[in-house]
Every structure is written in C-alpha cells, then in structure tokens.
Amino acid sequence: MSQSVVGVRFKPVGKIYQFDPGEIKLELGDHVIVETAKGREYGEVAYARKEIDENDLHTALKPILRRATPDDQREYQEIKKVEARAKEVFIEKSRERDLQMKLIDVEFTFDKKKIVFYFAAEGRVDFRDLVKDLASEFRVRIELRQIGVRDEAKTFNGVGICGRPCCCSQWIGEFFPVTIKMAKEQNLSLNSSKISGICGRLLCCLTYEQAYYEEISKKMPRVGFAFKTPDGPAEVFKLKTLEERVLAKIKNEKDEVEIRSYTLDELDYFKEHADEYPDEPVKKVQREAQKSAEKEDESKKPPRRERVKARKTKGSGEKGQTSPRKEQTERKEKRPPRKSTKEAAKEGTRDEARKKPRRGGRRRKPQRNPQEGEKNPSGQARTES
16 A cells, blocks of 8 residues: 655755655645654655555654744744854853863754754763753753764765765765775775775765676676686686676787686676687697607607716717726725624724714724723833832
C-alpha cells in the first residue's frame, strides 16, 4: 500500500525528514509548520508530494500542521535574533567558567521551549554549571550537544582540496560512512593528505563512484590472474577500472617481459579459445626444440675424459712428450705409501712415522724416563750426585 509523503528540512543544507501532508497541497520551497519529537518546528519543503511503499517507512509519519503564515515568518525572524544573542551569552559564560568549548551553532525551537547549543571540544567537558547559567539567563530548557569534526566543517563554508566549496556545506544533507577500503578499491593513493578533507576525515566524494567500482570489480580479474593468448601465456599486472582494461605481462620474441593492454571483451574471447593457444610462448617452444637438437649433437661427441686428455696432449709441445703435470702425477703414484704409527713402532722406525703437529697446536715433547737421567747438550747422560 502506498503512502503520500513530503520532504522537509529545517536548515539550508540539512537532513531531509518525511512528513504526512494530509490534504494540504504543497510545492517545492514552501514554508510549513510541522509537528516533531522536539515540538513544533518551522521548515521548508525539500521535495513535493510523492507516493512510496509503506514497508519502506521505518517510523510513523508526523503530520504537517499548516502552511506557514506571514505571522509565522515574522516569529521565525525573531527567533533568529534570539539565537544570535544566545551565541554571545554562551561564549561569555564559557570563558568565565574557563571551559575549552568551541560554539558551532544554536537552535531555538519554534515553540520557544528549548534552546540547543552545538559545540566542539577535544575531549569530555563538564558543563553542568554552564547549563545552570544559561537556564537562568533565558528561562527555557537548555541542551548542549557535542558534535564531530565533520559537522563542524559543514557549518563553515570551507574550500576542499579540489578548489571547490565543500560538498557537505553545499548539498550533502546526511553523512554516510567512508572507509579506507573504498580508496583501495578505487586504486587511489593512500596518502592521508590526498584522501582527507579539511575536517581531517576521509573525503565524502569517495562514496560517489563506489557503486560503480563494486559493480565493475565483479567483472574485472584479480591481479596475478593467468590466462592464455595467441602469443603465449600472460599474467595480469595492473587493472584500469575506469577504462575497463587490464595490463598483462607477456614474454616477447627476445624472451623479454612486455606489458600489453587488453579489454574485458578480449579476455572473455581468450577464455573461450584457451584450448587453441599454446601453454608456453611461441618462440620459447622453438628454442626448446633447438636445445634438444643440441643435446643430441653433444651425445655423439666422445667422453669428456678423452677430450680433456686430447687437449692436454695437444698443449704439451712435441709429439710423445708428456706434460709437467703428467710427470708430477706419475711421481706421486710411484711414491711408496706412508706407514702408520703402529707399523713404524713394530719395525723400530718410530721417528720416521712421527705424526704431523695439529693445526694451531704445538708438537708434543717426548716423555723422559726419570731413571735414565737428564741428558746434557753433548748427548751424554747426566746423573745427580
């Protein structure tokens, strides 16, 4: 079942709320008096009557009481003057209390029962005494709300990094969550100075094209995806989402890596005819065949020992003359084997089989028999008297 609704906003660039127009005929830009949770409010029609499904409504609609009269408009102007005075009083009282608070906006309800102060601060602020001072000054209900940096930037008509006025202060009525994942999917630089606005948060414009990127990412292959082409296998190197193209690595005729660009239609065609394409580059297949032929030629050559022997004989000089290296090898082969220590001890030639000293150590001195006495330099035994 359908329901007639009208969009109303209470600030020049604010959130649009839906109301039930009833039998009142309204057009875009008309001023109306509506019933809200805060009480009666003075607003402007953001979009005219339209029909929507009742299932899309999250809460019950509040009614539009009437079209604003000239008396309502004069009363609204008086309320604006009270808001301007309330700003001065708030700044004065906060300085007296030495509170680190930055006033952003003041909102005085149309029924003159409540004043809402919006402020920004670095941390939590104890403003209970300040509320008492403001209540005694205006004799109405006082409410203080701390807002974030995005709402603060929206109040001031600043200029973004693109050189244009901030979107939030021009037409964005409601903020949507922005994540760093959006910047990654759009292949943007992750430098905070390039993807952050004057508020210090991620740019709101990252959400403008996110729906397109989410849709096209379903068709685009991932980086590293391998596929076959008429020139051989290729691998996706980079994605060009806006152009709907991919850059792929492929080896050329000189076995060098080359970057080529393919459209999504070409990739689909390659997938359909993948069985017709080689698994390796065309030139590489030819080189492999050439290498196998060279291996067959090498198998017909004489063994390596014979080739080395022939090379040595050729470089030795005259025919039949052996090389110095060959003579040295023959002398080593004729040398008798060295005897071990046990064999030398049995034969009485222990001195000949004495071991070499260990690397980094000293030769051990032979142990002296105390009964034989100490020998003098002349070789004769010296006995103690």
